[in-house]
Amino acid sequence: MSRMFGTDGVRGVANSELTVELAVDLGKAAALVLAKDSPRPLIVIGRDTRGSGEMLENALTAGILSAGGDVIRAGVIPTPGIACLTRQYEADAGVVISASHNPFQFNGIKFFNAEGFKLDDALEDEIEEMIRNGIQVTAEGEQIGRLVEPEEDPVVKYREFVQSTFEGRLDGMRIVLDCANGAASVLAPDVFGGLGADVTVIGCEPDGININDACGSTHPEKLAEKVVSEKADAGLAFDGDADRLIAVDEKGNLIDGDRLISIFEKYMKERGTLAENRVTVTQMSNIGFHRRAEELGIQVDVTDVGDRYVLESMLKTGSVLGGEQSGHILLLDHCTTGDGMIAGLQLLQALRHYGKPASELAEEMQVYPQVLVNAQVRNDNKDQWKNDDEILQAIDRVEQTVCSEGRRGRVLIRKSGTEPLVRVMIEGEDEAEIRPMAEELASLIEQRLS
Secondary structure (H helix, E strand, C coil): CCCCCECCEEEEEECCCECHHHHHHHHHHHHHHCCCCCCCCEEEEEECCCCCHHHHHHHHHHHHHHCCCEEEEEEECCHHHHHHHHHHCCCCEEEEECCCCCCCCEEEEEEECCCCCECCHHHHHHHHHHHHHCCCCCCCHHHCCCECCCCCCHHHHHHHHHHHCCCCCCCCCEEEEECCCCHHHHCHHHHHHHCCCEEEEECCCCCCCCCCCCCCCCCCHHHHHHHHHCCCCEEEEECCCCCEEEEECCCCCEECHHHHHHHHHHHHHHHCCCHHHEEEEECCCCHHHHHHHHHHCCEEEEECCCHHHHHHHHHHHCCCEEECCCCEEEECCCCCCCCHHHHHHHHHHHHHHHCCCHHHHHCCCCCCCEEEEEEECCHHHCCHHHHCHHHHHHHHHHHHHHCCCCCCCEEEEEECCCCCEEEEEEECCCHHHHHHHHHHHHHHHHHHHC
């Protein structure tokens, strides 16, 4: 039996895989497991702009209330907003209803503990086991939970927190925001405009089905065009739940997570805020990132792909800066999870500090060609490439080519934690050489495992 929780909560097609019944059970189990030491647990719930969000929010709320927990409903709000509000309200747990960068048909439910951190595997397993064994709740009468209305609008409370992480003002700076028609739509224009920036906004008209649709951090092409046409200083693209950031420089060139972290590590080291003189990234991080960190004299820790694994490592080592190439940036001095808006503000802070165009800061890190191709497979086959001799032999042949003596290259095959995909990544010195290799490997994996 496959594990219910993936690398970022429970995901699936809304009302098909992620059903109302499952959402109710997750709510019951969350109230019982995450708040077992509280006689009246308080749980904060937020969601992105997907049409299925309200349905799942109501089901999740019903489950929590039936198990004797109280609920604060924050409505549409970025994922990091729930991590922040859980701490500020001194709640026992937080829950976000979102499938992040995935299409609108999908949705997800992910949990934060009382400290605002994503759950570890042990707690997720406890919730899952409770659901599989059948949940017995005994709340009756006055024990049944209630909805709690906070004095201050939760969205306003979170906006004020985000703005507090920026030193000074943004007057005179022109930026473009792509809100992915997602959770950032309710906040980002006010966050950046309220600090004095001249803001142009795209992807800010959510209708329940257009979240991440040809916009946001996974599709930054329109943002790049808009930055150039508006003669902006930079562009910031968020994903559906606004925990990721992909930036664009004044020339329309992308600044991915690797380059963002590279800019931050230099800035933080110079300011004396780079704790332990180390950063934490994943296996996907570009070779160029490692070379730049070496030049700066900064230690790099490498984890499996997934911001939860980056966070686990950071908490062990004392690192306060880490993240992923995809734009999950962890700045633990400010927030317990990735926050696209806070990362965007820190980028603008660095631009102000150095007085240089975004392109100059980004180009201090050389990017080596990296090709990523997804192979569509059966969900229960995502790990089987490791046991297929034909696939393993093909991988070995590619490695002998791109990793031969004197060449900088590597091959990384990994399963997606949220989708029925095996991801093939090849890195090397010549994109024209490595792209067909990646495409052929992905095609072979699809043939063998679909």
